Structures are given as structure tokens and as C-alpha cells.
Amino acid sequence: MDKSSLSFILVLSVFISFGSIPLKLGTLANPGPGFFPFVAGAILGILSLASLIERIFSSSGKGEKSSWPAKGGIRRLIQTSLALIFYVLFLEKAGFILITFCLLTFLFWRVGYQRWHVSFAGGLLFTLFFYFLFRVLLQVPFPKGWLGI
């Protein structure tokens, strides 16, 4: 197991356990709201610590390797992730139609490697399709944003 992921989980378990104490652990006869998360944090901490120690002192080699993508894959991953974050940040301000169009066009063009005019047309077409399907047919109220529709 990767040491970094185990270390992160260990830190998380400490946060959970210490964060549960102010919620009141109660007694065995009457467990408080902090009791269960505290126990969960403690178990998580013990398991991650034991695994980390075993990993550090293990003589059987480097253990499981994570498979990270090649350079092109990392670029596509970062672009998609940033596009998602952008969508979340601007959905309510810019409105559904504008932000969905931007997301689709960007992803078709930069991540899907389609030509820019194909991406533009595809972005427009599918935005209208989703708008019709969800707003008109299924009556999902979307944020209107700057365009007001």
C-alpha cells in the first residue's frame, strides 16, 4: 500500500477522533453523539498506523504500485478536472445554458480532439438537447444566470 495514502488516512483518523470528543462520547449505558465517530476514527487510526509501520519495515519490496497516466493522459485529466471545477463555480452565476455550452465545447475540443467548429456545433446541439430534455420535459428548474433563460 502506498505510504502517502496511509499517512493521509492516519491524519484523517486523528482528525475524526479528536473532532468527536467535543460532541460528547457519553457512557456505555448512554452513548453520546461523538461515540460512534470516535470509535470509527480510532479503528481507522489503528489500521492505518499498523499498515504504515508494516509498510515501512517491510522487506518484501516496494509493494503495490499505483498506475499513474502518461503525460498526455495527465493533461486530459487536468483539463477535465478544471472544467468540472469551473462548472461548479459558475453554474449559478452564468446560468445552465451558457456554462453547459462552454463545458461541452471545451471538452469536445481540447480533451476530445475534435475540430473547433465541430466542437462548437456539438456543444450547441447537445446543450439545447439537455435543456429540452430536462427543463422542458422533466421540468428541472435550472439557474438562469446572465442570459436570463
Next chain:
Amino acid sequence: MDLFANLQNGVFICLQPINLLLCFVGVLVGTLVGVLPGLGPSAAIALLLPTTFHIPPISAIIMLAGIYYGAMYGGSTTSILVNIPGEAASVITTLDGYQMARKGRAGAALGISAFGSFIGGTLSIVALMFLAPPLAEVALGFGPPENFAFLCLGLLLVSSLGGASFIKAIMMAVLGVFLGSVGRDVITGTPRFCFGITDLMDGIGIVPLVMGLFGIAEVLLNVEETAQRVVVAKHIGGLLPNLKDWKDSMGAILRGTGIGFFLGILPGGGSIIASFASYSIEKKISKEPEKFGTGMIQGVAGPETANNAATGGAFIPLLTLGIPCNAVMAVLVGAMMIYGIHPGPMLIRDHGDLFWGVIISMYFGNIMLLILNLPLIGLWVKILKVPYPILFPLILIFCLIGAFSLNNNIFDVTIMVLFGFVGYLMRKFRYDAAPLIMAFVLGPMIEENLRHSLLLSKGSPMIFFTRPVAAALILVNLFLIIRSLYKYIVQGRSAKVIL
């Protein structure tokens, strides 16, 4: 009400046009989800959940259940034609199914897969129909200690039968328990880990969590790749198996039904293990085991029957005990709770219409799937040829809209995207999401039953050992933990621990 009257009632409910239509939509979406590598039935159910809020719960569950067993049918199509499993439960089908397609027998492979799935699915529903009511009667006698012990058993089985190492699976389960505790405490109303965020007071939603971990994460994993899918067969004919195909496959189909159904009941078992077990058994008992992997029809018929039979088995603990035995069932539990229906031993008694309506709908669903899968093969092949760079933005938009439409709240979208990144990292570091989802759903139930048990016993943990059923279940739990830890220590951290 006797069985015949219940069945009649179920048929009457199912024949209502809205329920027939939604059953059809469910199995169609399920097949599509199964055909397309990436989305999965868990994410698809979570995605369609918001669209069901305005329809009766029975109709909603009929549709959502259809997605689950429909996906098992669809998953075989890509396994056979593209050598890429559409669903994890169809991984084993690639071994012989794709080889059959390469030899020009794609039609026979698809045909026997569809018929085997139909037979396995239908027979498992019959068994479900007869086993569920008496099991629910037994479970009515369970109190908080028995429920606590049984829920823990379910979690442990999922963790020990899962794909990754036992320790990793338990860590994910414990993390899921913690995530399930975020929000207001059910008993005292105290906010837990809400950090002053009002939206967190009701806890983390199951839908954004599942869509993030299974939907967004899957897309992020797939955008790394550039490999194109090559569909092996341009024209697929001869979909109806001939007499020899039936003769060769019937044994595998019947064995697959039994294996699938019983493994489906087991928490952590389910369609994936059922399909692997069926393949192993068919290879072991075959007179020509060396030919497996070169296009043996039994290697397709057995696993595909088993994975569909497992879906029927999986509904037993869900509908009778309220315990989901895999991630998909956990999402269904979440859905039922949103509708105000608490799955458990009282479900058959208090919501008999729902129970029998869903059971009968599964018969109709399996018939629809058999009719859909064979003539529509051409359509599924066309869909398979759509390049992933075109598909994935559309999948993302579906997920984003789905999360937003839950409560018209950007917070749900934020949670989904956040857990999408978490899910991606989990897959990279080889942590399984299924135990986390199961524990997320079961955790609050485990906590509630634990606290009630301790309240009843005035703090004495002996309550778990003085009641016979609870004591037996606790001992099984302890046995599982000790056995799994022993195997982990003896065989090393890379060993996969299987009961």
C-alpha cells in the same frame, strides 16, 4: 393473503401502464449502461433517482430495479464484441465470448448469453418469491442486538469478499461509517462534522456520493486512455442458438442459476463472484478444460446466467432484512429511504403492494430484456462505435444535472465533483469504493441499533452474547475477522482474502 392472491395483486400492479412503461425504461437504460463501459448501474440508479421523485414509489423502484438486472444483460454485449467488459460481472465472459466472436460465432454467443440470462433471472425470481416471505417472518423476531450483529456481518462479508486487500476494504468501510455519521445525530439532534455548513445538517447525500465515486471518477479514469474500441463483428447473424448450442449449454445454464442465486444472497457476493465461480466450475467439470479460453459456449452460458441469477438473490436480504448485499442494493436502500420506505422484515407486511409489484415486474423485465437484446443488437453495436471522447462529456453533463436536480442546490454538485476526485484517487491507490458505499448506508443503522442495544442493557455489552441469534452472529463476525487477519498476516499484504 396467500401466495396466489399476492401474485395476482402483483400482476395487477405491474400491468398498470405507468409501471409497464417504467419497467421498460429501467431495463432499456440498464442495458445501455451495461453496454457502455464506464457508468455502471450504481451511478445510473443514482442519476435517475431525482427523476422519480414525482412518481409513486412502487413505480420508481420498479424502474430502478430494472436498471440493475438490465445492466447484467448489456454488459455481455461489449464483452463479446469488443473484448472490454461493460460491467465487472461480465469480465469473465470476455475469455470465451470474444473468442467465439472472432470465430464468426458472435451471434451464438450473444444469443445464448441472452437466453441464459433470461432463464437464470426468471428462475431466481421464482426462488425469491418463495424464500422471501418466510425469511421476513423469521427476521421479525430480531431486535436491536440481532440487527446490529447482522449488519456488521454484512459489512465484514463485503470487505472480505471484495477485490482489494481485507485491511484496505475495512478501512474504506470504516471511512464510510464516518461519512454516514456526518450531519445531525438521529437521537440527540447534535450536528456532527458540519463545520457550520447548513447544507451538511442533513448529511451527505447518497446520490452525489455515488455519482461522484462511480460516475465522475470513472470518467476521469477513462479520459487518461486513448485506446479505441474495435468492434469485432461487422454483421451479426444467427442469434438464435441451434440445437447443439442448447445441448452444450443447458447444464451450464442450470448450474449457473443455482450458483448465481445463492452467491447473490451473500453480502459481498453478488454478480461478479457468481460469474467467476460459474466459470471455474464449468472449466473444472468439463471434459475439455484446456479448450476454455478458446471459444467454449459453456464459458459464456454459465457466467452470464449466474450474474443474472445473482440479481434475484441480491434482492432477498434487501427486501426481507433491509440489508443491501452490494453497492447497487445500497443505493436502492438509499432510494427507498428517500421515498419514506424502510426496507426490512416489515416491508412485506406494511408494503405488500411494493414487494409483490417489484417481484412481478422482474418477470416482465426479463421478458422485455430478452426481446430487447436480440433484435436491438445492431443498435447496441452502433452505440459501441461512438468514440469515447464524444460520450464522456455527455456522461458528465448527465451527472452534473442529476446532482443539481436533487434539491436545486449547487452544494450537491460540489459534493459530487469532490467525491469524483476522491474516487479517482481511491482507484489509483487501489482502494475499493463498494465497502465505503455499503458502510455509508449501513453505518447509521449500525449506530442506531448499537445505541439502542446499549440503552436496553444499561450499558452492558453482554446483551450481544445473552441473546442466542445475536451471539451466534457476533461469533461468526469474530471468526471472520480472526480468519481474515490470520490469512493476511500469513500470506502477506498482497493476498486477496476469500472466505
